[in-house]
Amino acid sequence: MNYRSMAPMNKPVLMLLAGSFLFLQACSQKQPAEAASTAPAPDFMYQYSIIDALLAGVFDGNLTLGELKTKGDFGIGTFNRVDGELIVDQGKVYQISHDGSIHEMADQDSTSIAFVKFFKADTSFMVKNTELGQLEKDLMAALPANEMYAIRMKGHFSKLTSRAPGPAKKPYPTLKDHLAKAQYLFNLTNTRGVVVGFLLPGYLAKVNVPGFHFHYLADDHKSGGHIFDFTATELTVEIDKIKGYSVELNTNADFDKISLDKDRQEELKKIE
Amino acid sequence: MNYRSMAPMNKPVLMLLAGSFLFLQACSQKQPAEAASTAPAPDFMYQYSIIDALLAGVFDGNLTLGELKTKGDFGIGTFNRVDGELIVDQGKVYQISHDGSIHEMADQDSTSIAFVKFFKADTSFMVKNTELGQLEKDLMAALPANEMYAIRMKGHFSKLTSRAPGPAKKPYPTLKDHLAKAQYLFNLTNTRGVVVGFLLPGYLAKVNVPGFHFHYLADDHKSGGHIFDFTATELTVEIDKIKGYSVELNTNADFDKISLDKDRQEELKKIE
Numbered sequence: 163m164n165y166r167s168m169a170p171m172n173k174p175v176l177m178l179l180a181g182s183f184l185f186l187q188a189c190s191q192k193q194p195a196e197a198a199s200t201a202p203a204p205d206f207m208y209q210y211s212i213i214d215a216l217l218a219g220v221f222d223g224n225l226t227l228g229e230l231k232t233k234g235d236f237g238i239g240t241f242n243r244v245d246g247e248l249i250v251d252q253g254k255v256y257q258i259s260h261d262g263s264i265h266e267m268a269d270q271d272s273t274s275i276a277f278v279k280f281f282k283a284d285t286s287f288m289v290k291n292t293e294l295g296q297l298e299k300d301l302m303a304a305l306p307a308n309e310m311y312a313i314r315m316k317g318h319f320s321k322l323t324s325r326a327p328g329p330a331k332k333p334y335p336t337l338k339d340h341l342a343k344a345q346y347l348f349n350l351t352n353t354r355g356v357v358v359g360f361l362l363p364g365y366l367a368k369v370n371v372p373g374f375h376f377h378y379l380a381d382d383h384k385s386g387g388h389i390f391d392f393t394a395t396e397l398t399v400e401i402d403k404i405k406g407y408s409v410e411l412n413t414n415a416d417f418d419k420i421s422l423d424k425d426r427q428e429e430l431k432k433i434e
Numbered sequence: 435m436n437y438r439s440m441a442p443m444n445k446p447v448l449m450l451l452a453g454s455f456l457f458l459q460a461c462s463q464k465q466p467a468e469a470a471s472t473a474p475a476p477d478f479m480y481q482y483s484i485i486d487a488l489l490a491g492v493f494d495g496n497l498t499l500g501e502l503k504t505k506g507d508f509g510i511g512t513f514n515r516v517d518g519e520l521i522v523d524q525g526k527v528y529q530i531s532h533d534g535s536i537h538e539m540a541d542q543d544s545t546s547i548a549f550v551k552f553f554k555a556d557t558s559f560m561v562k563n564t565e566l567g568q569l570e571k572d573l574m575a576a577l578p579a580n581e582m583y584a585i586r587m588k589g590h591f592s593k594l595t596s597r598a599p600g601p602a603k604k605p606y607p608t609l610k611d612h613l614a615k616a617q618y619l620f621n622l623t624n625t626r627g628v629v630v631g632f633l634l635p636g637y638l639a640k641v642n643v644p645g646f647h648f649h650y651l652a653d654d655h656k657s658g659g660h661i662f663d664f665t666a667t668e669l670t671v672e673i674d675k676i677k678g679y680s681v682e683l684n685t686n687a688d689f690d691k692i693s694l695d696k697d698r699q700e701e702l703k704k705i706e
Binding site: 214307363366407409413417418422 | 472475476478484486487578579580581582635636637638639640641644676677678679680681682683685689690692693694695
């Protein structure tokens with residue numbers, strides 16, 4: 163199985179299939195016919211890498227935050243080595259570190275996974291004295307289940323529970339194993355700030371997180387994290403319906419080494 | 435449950451959540467900050483709609499073939515009403531009708547689902563005397579399982595089995611039920627032509643077809659279809675590695691009416 167993970171494109175095809183193949187050639191330089199622009203289509207979400215790669219331990223990526231900003235001004239994710247939580251709001255990228263400190267990050271830093279969009283609210287409303295679970299149920303009942311939404315909420319929280327992971331060391335474990343050792347919890351009270359995230363349908367499983375997924379950044383930039391729960395005293399909720407999404411595959415070598423697809427692995431066992 | 439399928443965005447939020455909400459406003463005209471260009475990023479696959487929508491009976495879409503051509507010059511899909519198989523090769527869109535006839539289609543026609551790319555081979559090779567199943571096994575063994583590939587094959591087939599569906603009538607059934615009644619099989623012999631398709635990973639399930647998916651167009655434009663099997667006497671295989679993909683959600687009203695996500699439906703039952 164290992165040779166597959168290392169497989170450059172040409173040689174294995176040649177070697178494995180040589181019996182019946184007449185010749186093999188690598189084509190010269192690609193000349194893409196498409197526009198050079200890599201800006202996303204209007205109202206599309208862009209994501210770098212897929213959630214199942216992160217879960218399996220692909221903790222590094224090759225997308226700089228400078229490039230990420232050309233894909234959206236709003237979103238969530240993490241950094242290389244899972245070094246804290248990533249939040250993008252109004253075009254700025256912040257790291258919530260495992261010690262709870264917040265840092266605006268430089269364009270040359272990189273991300274292993276991120277989901278972003280140019281945020282434009284279609285709908286907004288205010289709500290008082292609610293909890294995350296209730297708000298999610300209300301939104302699920304109101305919004306068509308097959309569509310995708312970016313959601314931005316700003317307000318005051320009497321309580322908010324969040325987390326941020328510390329950085330992992332190589333060889334990387336699975337995300338679950340890493341979080342079991344390196345996840346730091348924050349129990350915030352009387353905090354004012356912004357919630358950034360998405361509501362995504364089930365057909366995005368394996369690629370992104372179905373359902374709600376929110377990160378938090380306090381207005382004073384002294385706390386934040388991946389949200390587990392909150393009680394809000396007042397909240398302005400902005401909803402931005404998404405027309406589609408683009409997924410850029412992680413080009414880190416680890417991506418080709420992980421087993422994401424058990425069916426495919428089973429099929430291969432029959433061949434080998 | 436039905437109200438959800440009809441739900442426009444603002445009113446239900448207002449009605450369902452009015453108890454705790456202070457105000458709701460629809461924002462005025464969206465002004466996307468992104469580039470107006472909708473050309474795909476270089477080496478990305480573009481797809482309109484998702485496979486689970488087609489399976490569930492969303493047989494109409496709002497993407498014209500003229501628009502589809504701006505997303506790729508190579509690919510597969512079907513037309514509105516599932517009226518035959520769609521194949522795009524070298525920038526031209528063809529319909530393989532249920533009677534086996536081939537038609538180049540006008541730009542103003544529409545598709546309910548299609549997967550396209552600007553095709554540029556990274557690798558090509560020739561193979562003699564092979565069968566589809568063997569070729570697929572060899573390619574699976576040679577290509578990293580988590581990556582995406584566009585595959586174009588040209589040559590001579592001693593045997594090729596394919597199908598094309600006739601158009602469905604409203605109210606649309608599921609695709610399975612439609613094909614059970616309206617799928618026409620073609621047993622071709624000594625045919626020369628082009629095979630167009632993709633090899634996609636398991637994490638694209640629900641959105642596209644994991645594994646191989648090929649359509650066929652004979653050089654004489656007298657036969658074609660969705661390929662079930664073939665025996666090739668000689669074949670030139672071109673492989674184009676894909677860097678990512680964009681999915682544009684189907685804007686047909688039927689898309690919001692189908693149940694794609696059983697987990698989400700179960701969750702809603704608890705709410706209602």
